[in-house]
Amino acid sequence: MDQDSSTAISGRTGFKSEALSQSPKKANILIVDDRPDKLLAMVTIIEELGQNIVTAASGREALRCLLNQEFAVILLDVNMPGMDGFETAVLIRERRRLENVPIIFISAISDADTHVSRGYSLGAVDYILAPIVPEILRAKVSVFVELYKITEQVRAQAEDLRLAHSGLEARVKQRTEQLAATNEALQIEVRERQRAEESLLQLNLDLEQRVSDRTAELRLANQELEAFAYSIAHDLRAPFRHIHSYAELLQEEYAEALAPEARAYLTRIGTKSREMGQMVDDLLSLFSVARGKFDRAPVELGDLVQKIISDIKGDILDREIIWQIGQFPMLKCNYALIRQVLDNLISNAVKYTRPRSPAHIELGSFRENGEEVCYVRDDGVGFDMKSADRLFGVFQRLHRSEEFEGTGVGLALASRIIRKHGGRIWAEGKVDRGATFYFTLGQ
Structure with missing residues (x-):
């Protein structure tokens, strides 16, 4: 393969990811391997991410590609003739612009421990041994693509704020001169603008520091989803909270001065920003469960169910619900996580039986095929099994948000928790005839 044989490939769009869908620009992924069959295999695996894939058949060809393009991640074969993967990695790291680009080594060499240790010493973020599992490789690459895109978004935001600050500084200076020449009473407004300028400058400095911290974290990242959750917490959570706070402040201070239509828009801004903040919180819970470890202890599920129902009853005093609570076993599980599962399922049953009066909700368990099966059944609006x-x-909803509130993350979180316990969760239902949710804990 010659110098012009490196190829950019636009992959299919089968991979689902919230972070990737928010950024229309595709990231570049560099795959380096001297064997065409291995290159084709890895391209086939990675192209489902829908990004730009660039291939190189040697270390030198890879270095030429890196001179002209930026890459979210590099998949680098270790055993190549001439310049091997380790030598290529050394040359890559010598370039200041490339010292933070994630490198994943791919190898089938039998002396695994020695090569893995050397790979990490050269700054690799991961080391994958053949045979390659497509789902694992695709998941690892997708995390670094997501992290790359988030970093690029943060940089763009920092530049926007820098330009905004520069423009605001010039306007404040001009306004200050005008106000000084007019009357003393307007000096209060000048001081407020100066304070706003200082706040904006501090925000800009904080954001630059966060970008610097993020770069260092990415260089040391071994836990991809933990880094991703950290990025969401700092890059999305706070801005949504700020938007909601500013919307409330405008309503409190300037509502009377706004037209009715403007007040309605302001109310919608506050509502949507609060909903987005809740979605971010739910996503963080989802990733926390996916990566976290937990302890198990014997839990009386019957007592836990009674506590949850007691808490819920305090919030639905205007509802008429007939509860039918059966027997539950004592199972070894994580109390806090299983409480989340049961609270979600029971709260859903209460929510989707809202049109019924009285509503009927049944909870219980039975033994099947050697394991305990717990269930929550209701006579609510149900769902079409074709959409089960x-x-x-994540973010999948079978009912309109105007009818039933929610972020679409609760059941995804419950599913993750059950799978972490080694169990399974499923549902049965009919439209307007109710639904039943079942789960086991792998015991």
């Missing part, structure tokens, strides 16, 4: 496969997906 969407129930436990």
Whole structure:
């Protein structure tokens, strides 16, 4: 393969990711391997991420590609003739612009421990041994693509704030001169603008520091989803909270001065920013469960169910619900996580039986095929079984938000928790005839 044989490939768009869908610009992924068959295999795996894939058949060809393009991640074969993967990595790290680009080594060499140790010493973020598992490789690459895009978004925001600060500084100076020449009473407004300028400058400095911290974290990242959750917490959570706070402040201070239509828009801004903040919180819980470790202890599920129902009853005093609570076993699980599962399922049953009066909710368990099966059944609006496969997906909703509130993350979180316990969760239902959710804990 010659110098012009490196190829950019636009992959299919089968990979689902909230972070990737928010950025229209595709990231570049560099795959380096001297064997065409291995290159084709890895391209086939990675192209489902829908990004730009660039291939190189040697270390030198890879270095030429890196001179002209930026890459979110490099997949680098270790055993190549001439310049091997380790030598290529050394030359990459010598370039200041490339010292933070994540490198994943791919190898089938039998002396695994020695090569893995050397790979990490050269600054690799991961080391994958053949045979390659497509899902694992695709998941690892997708995390670094997401982290790359988030970093680029943060940089763009920092530049926007810098330009905004520069423009605001010039306007404040001009206004200050005008106000000084007019009357003393307007000096209060000048001081407020100066304070706003200082706040904006501090925000800009904080953001630059966060960008610097993020770069260092990415260089040391071994836990991809933990880094991703950290990025969401700092890059999305705070701005949504700020938007909501500013919307409330405008309503409190300037509502009377606004037209009715403007007040309505302001109310919608506050509502949507609060909903987005809740979605971010739910996502963080989802990733926390996916990566976290937990302890198990014997838990009386019957007592836990009674506590949850007691808490819920205090919030639905205007509802008429007939509860039928059966027997529950004592199972070894994580108390806090299983409480989240049961609270979600029971709260959903209460929510989706809202049109019924009285509503009927039944909870219990039974033994089947050697394991305990717990269930929550209701006579609410139900769902079409044709859409059952969407129930436990992130942001998947079978009912309009105008009818029933929610972020679409609760059942996905419950599914993750159950799977972490080694169990399974599924549902049955009919439209307008109610639904039943079942789960086991792998015991």
